[in-house]
Amino acid sequence: MIRVFRALMFGFLGLLLLLILTIALIYWLAVRSLPDYSASFDVEGLLEPLEIVRTSTAVPHVFGSTDRDVFFGLGFAHAQDRLWQMLIQRRTAQGRLSEVFGQRTLRYDDLMRRLNLADLAAESLSYQEESTITALESYSAGVNAWIKEINRRALGRGAPELFLYPSDVSPWRPADSLAILKLVAFQQSEQFQTDILRARLSLALPQQSVFDIMPDASGPGVIGFSEYSSLFPNLSPNNSDIAIGLVKDPISPIARRGFSGASNAWAAAPSRTAGGQSLIANDPHTPFSAPSRWYLARLELSSGAVMGATIPGIPLILSGRSNALGWGVTASFADDQDVLIEKLNPDNAEEVLTPTGYEPLSVRKSIVNIKGASPVTLQLRWSKNGPILPQDQFDLSTITPEGHIASLSWTGLSARDTSMTSGLRLMRAKSIEAGIAAGEAFVAPSYNLLLADAGRIAMKTIGALPNRAANSIGRGRLPAAGWLPQNQWDGYRGYQANPGSMNPASGIIGNTNNKVTDRDFPDQMSYSWGDTQRIARLKTLLEARKVHTRQSFMEIQLDTVSPTARALLPLIASNLWYSEEASPPGTLSSKRKVALDLLANWNGNMNEHLPEPLIYSAWMRALQDRLIKDELGALSIEFTQIEPLFIERVFRDIDGAARWCDVVQSDPQETCDQMASKALDDALQWIEDNYGRDLANLRWGDAHQAAQDNLTFGSSPLFGFLTNIRQSTSGGDFTLARGLSKGFGSDPFLNIHGPSYRGIYDFSDPNSSVFILSTGQSGHPLSKFYSDQSELWRRGEYIQMSLDADIARAAAAGVTELSPVRYSEIGLK
Numbered sequence: 001m002i003r004v005f006r007a008l009m010f011g012f013l014g015l016l017l018l019l020i021l022t023i024a025l026i027y028w029l030a031v032r033s034l035p036d037y038s039a040s041f042d043v044e045g046l047l048e049p050l051e052i053v054r055t056s057t058a059v060p061h062v063f064g065s066t067d068r069d070v071f072f073g074l075g076f077a078h079a080q081d082r083l084w085q086m087l088i089q090r091r092t093a094q095g096r097l098s099e100v101f102g103q104r105t106l107r108y109d110d111l112m113r114r115l116n117l118a119d120l121a122a123e124s125l126s127y128q129e130e131s132t133i134t135a136l137e138s139y140s141a142g143v144n145a146w147i148k149e150i151n152r153r154a155l156g157r158g159a160p161e162l163f164l165y166p167s168d169v170s171p172w173r174p175a176d177s178l179a180i181l182k183l184v185a186f187q188q189s190e191q192f193q194t195d196i197l198r199a200r201l202s203l204a205l206p207q208q209s210v211f212d213i214m215p216d217a218s219g220p221g222v223i224g225f226s227e228y229s230s231l232f233p234n235l236s237p238n239n240s241d242i243a244i245g246l247v248k249d250p251i252s253p254i255a256r257r258g259f260s261g262a263s264n265a266w267a268a269a270p271s272r273t274a275g276g277q278s279l280i281a282n283d284p285h286t287p288f289s290a291p292s293r294w295y296l297a298r299l300e301l302s303s304g305a306v307m308g309a310t311i312p313g314i315p316l317i318l319s320g321r322s323n324a325l326g327w328g329v330t331a332s333f334a335d336d337q338d339v340l341i342e343k344l345n346p347d348n349a350e351e352v353l354t355p356t357g358y359e360p361l362s363v364r365k366s367i368v369n370i371k372g373a374s375p376v377t378l379q380l381r382w383s384k385n386g387p388i389l390p391q392d393q394f395d396l397s398t399i400t401p402e403g404h405i406a407s408l409s410w411t412g413l414s415a416r417d418t419s420m421t422s423g424l425r426l427m428r429a430k431s432i433e434a435g436i437a438a439g440e441a442f443v444a445p446s447y448n449l450l451l452a453d454a455g456r457i458a459m460k461t462i463g464a465l466p467n468r469a470a471n472s473i474g475r476g477r478l479p480a481a482g483w484l485p486q487n488q489w490d491g492y493r494g495y496q497a498n499p500g501s502m503n504p505a506s507g508i509i510g511n512t513n514n515k516v517t518d519r520d521f522p523d524q525m526s527y528s529w530g531d532t533q534r535i536a537r538l539k540t541l542l543e544a545r546k547v548h549t550r551q552s553f554m555e556i557q558l559d560t561v562s563p564t565a566r567a568l569l570p571l572i573a574s575n576l577w578y579s580e581e582a583s584p585p586g587t588l589s590s591k592r593k594v595a596l597d598l599l600a601n602w603n604g605n606m607n608e609h610l611p612e613p614l615i616y617s618a619w620m621r622a623l624q625d626r627l628i629k630d631e632l633g634a635l636s637i638e639f640t641q642i643e644p645l646f647i648e649r650v651f652r653d654i655d656g657a658a659r660w661c662d663v664v665q666s667d668p669q670e671t672c673d674q675m676a677s678k679a680l681d682d683a684l685q686w687i688e689d690n691y692g693r694d695l696a697n698l699r700w701g702d703a704h705q706a707a708q709d710n711l712t713f714g715s716s717p718l719f720g721f722l723t724n725i726r727q728s729t730s731g732g733d734f735t736l737a738r739g740l741s742k743g744f745g746s747d748p749f750l751n752i753h754g755p756s757y758r759g760i761y762d763f764s765d766p767n768s769s770v771f772i773l774s775t776g777q778s779g780h781p782l783s784k785f786y787s788d789q790s791e792l793w794r795r796g797e798y799i800q801m802s803l804d805a806d807i808a809r810a811a812a813a814g815v816t817e818l819s820p821v822r823y824s825e826i827g828l829k
Contacts, residue, residue: 032156034780035080037814041149045072045141046820052077054813057799058777058785061298061808067131068138070299071315075142075172076818082295082312082779083146084159084712086180087169089313092253093179094118095368100165101251102371107393108253113366114380114387115186115413121178123415132421136174139315143172145818160780161712178420180313185412185419185445187253188261191476192337192394192408194528197257197638199399199478204635212657213628215645217515217529232341232401250289250711254393258641259287259753261331262530264557264736265450266510266538267457269503274547275764280452281553282319282328283755284309285738288708290725290787291779294757296771298803303428305803308771309757312779316423319759321769323803324430326452326761330511332461334446335526336411338474338489339396340385340482341404352383352405353483361388383407385482399479407482409489411464412444419443422462432458432502440495448511454763459509460500461516461525464492468522475521499525508542511535512736532645533734537563541736550762550770556736557758558796564644564734565604565616571651572623573599575673576680591684592677594695595619606732606739608701613732615695617703617741617749618687623647623679627660640743641733690746701728703749704739708775708790723781727794729754737796758793759801767807770798785813 037054048065050073055061058081062073078086091097095112097105112118125133147169150158157163194214201210255261262285273279286293297317298307308320319328345351351358362382369375381388385407391397396406418441425438426449435451439462446463467490474480480487499517501509513530540563541556542548577596584590595615602612620642627650629636649657651672661672684695691698706729713719729751731739740753759771774793778785792799802808809815 032154033150033158033160033162034783035155037816040817040819041145042819042821043076043145043149044821045138045145046818048820050818052816052818053805053808054816055799055808056811056813057296057789058813059296059298059799061300061805063300063805067301068134070301071135071138072142072145073818074297074299074310074315075139075144076146076816077142077297078295078310078312079143079146079158079172080816081777081785082291083169084161085291085779086143086172086313087159087167088251088711089180089183090172090176092251093121093176093183095366097251098368098370100167100371103373104249105251106368106370106376107390108249108251109368110378110390111393112253113368113378114389115408116380116382116387117182117186118175118179120413120415120417121182122175124178124417125175127416127418128421129418132424133174135315135424136177136420139177140172140174147171160782165712177314178417180311181316181419182412182417182444183253184311184314186410187255188331188445189337189410189412190255190257190260191333191335191526191528192339192410193257195337195339195474195477195479196394196396196399200395200635200638201632202478203399204633205631208655209631209660212649212655212660213639213643213646214528215649216527217532217645232399232404250709250714255287256640257638259740261285261445262513262738262740262753263328263330264510264512264534264538264738264755265328265330265448266508266542266553266556267326267450267452267459268542268548268553269457269507270455272507272547273764274549275762277454277763278326278452278457279548279550279553279760279762279764280321280326280328280450280457281557281758281760282330282450283557283758284319284329285740285754286756287753288706288751288756288774290708290710290714290723290775290781291777292708292756292773292775294773295777296773298808299427300805301428303430306427307801307803308759314420316420317427318423319757320427321759321761321766321801322427322430323766324453325432325435326763326769327426327435328450328759328761329447330450331513331530332446332448332463332516333513333526333528333530334461334463334465335476335524335528336444336446336464336466338385338409338466338468338476338487339389339479340383340407340409340487341400341479342383342385342388342407342482344403344405346403350381354384355483355485355488359384381405383482385409385488386413406479409466410444411446411466411492414443414464417443432456436460436500448516450509450511452761452763456503457507457509458500458502459511461498463498465498465525467491467493470522472522476524477527497523510538510542512538533562533564534736534738537561537736550760550765550768553760554770554796554798557755557760559736560606560730560732562604562606562613562732562735564642565602565606565613565732568620568644568647568651569599569602569604569616571648572672572676576677588681588684591693591695592680595680595684598695606700606704606730606735608699608704608728608730610700611695611698613700614687614691614698614703614749615683617642617700617732618683619680620647621748622682622686623676626675626679626682630664631660637744640748641741644734699728701730703747704729704732704741704751706739706751706754706774706794707742710781713781725775725787725790727790729794758798760798761801767800767802767804769801771801772798 060077095109267280308317343353422441442462512534514535708725710723731737739751742750
């Protein structure tokens, strides 16, 4: 018996020792890929010695003798800190994720190859100006120099993810950066999804009901549009939940409708600042992830130093400043996409109807290699309107008649896309006029570009806007017949037609993705805007002070008061507040009264430590579910976020919208007050099931954690614990400090989309400008710079954004020295 016990003990100890050694080996291999910021390297492709000074938060300041060398340094720094992120973005744009992740990502590769972003990017390289090509080549050389150092020095493959998902790392090319920029444009464009959803609703609901739940933004606008069933009369409602399924995977390149992009930006002219020179603020909103989409950098160019937010893989500062100019961007929500329904030739499925008769589709084969499975051959087809979309994605099968297919027209599919050249021109611009001129070459995505120099402010919408015919049947709202000439685009509008403003009399300019123009069709910019709520709060805060400071701009960026809660609660709860009487503790009526009393004394602040935001959010979610589920059925899954304009229309009975309160399947006529009361009961029961009975001690932050999850390791219970960054946060769907909730599942209020970058650029005291990321600079989970900014970000703090080289060097985390390898040193002439 003792011998058996000893054998078991030795066996257990042996297994334990083996486990410890395995963990130690994994850790050692992973640590090998951590870059040494104080190392020196001899590299090919560099003209003169180069320094990369990393600040205490690992923000690289790149100092070189020429612009070419500076872009080399940025590529080197991006690759050091975010190589895996860059490789995955490149694979996504190329449609090659399945080579690494297997069958899981085949449908994403299918879509990306149909869009053909990689080939279009390669074709567009020849349309860039010479200085842009030089920058892209130098940036690529910098990335490749780091990849060579990884192989030469055995630096753990460059990223720990490459041990789990081993794959060949091919050299970086200029076209790769252009492809990633196109991918970003696609991820920030959702108008085609909105058109598809409107068509699905039109098949299921009367036209007025469609307008209730998908209304235009407030202000003058056209209400009427064709019913989709009148365009394609043989269709009937057939709804599914494909759209939600497509985006559950964290590495999906497809953004859900409402999650494609958002942002805030505003500026104050000298007359409205305490320092007497301009101020500008910007906080782009993206899906949260670890690492963040953004990467901070400073580049010492021959035209002057520039600093701000970059995207790894792209040598652009998309939001930032120089000594002469500051700039920021917001998603414009311009309608730059249309879905066209193509009619197949019944005698030849490779031909579609055109204004001049049936013509062949452009068809090519593409082989997708799949890890662990046999390759799949795709038939990629294009019509003259654009790529043919897969019928099993975006619920296209529900709106496509038999014998038809759907294509996509989108400005981002241009092979003459010069957005990269535009961005580089902007970085070198020394005046607002030069910044606006730089925007003319920008194609996609469409942004509102805010600009400020020391004495002036401006905003200009950039990006191509399509020319639609005045007699277009779809009018940019619905998919339309692709064979009718009035539904096809006639090129793009001139840049001068894009909305803009310079030095408004108010001294203030800003945008929260809100409506910026009231033009009638066909000159309209969009019917579906990204915001109808935050703009009211921004306007209130900006107008509340005669002059602003950097501190007041910080307070606005961090503001967590919900104008939506302030507007909806009095409308919905007004009768309930006075109808509830005291009841015995523990009864449903008593819980309802406690909840209503809390909300009656609440100012709409979505503070993480308060119970009211959770009660309010759960109530509004339950209310919307009750209002729409009987009419929409399975389609209700598309409305995972609160639609405040819809709820307001219902409770104000605008155009008879109170009919939504009546349950269609029941005999009694339900009122909106009854619906609100039942929804509150639903919400209180859900809260009790998930967070307990004590309403007064609830915390919004427990439900509204920022989910900055690692896209590769995040779904693993073990690795997710080590790599995901979860934090209690304030804010909500409609606050300026926006935190967009997930909207479905067991954790519907999980904060998954928000300001992953914040920047404030102060021309009164430039070296006191500030910025911050939601995570950290490094993509390596074992780096101390992986999450070092996340707690500062959560607390509403910032880091200094100075162009002073001495300040950068004063507390540097390291200085990387790069020296050119001379031809004589490598045996070449």
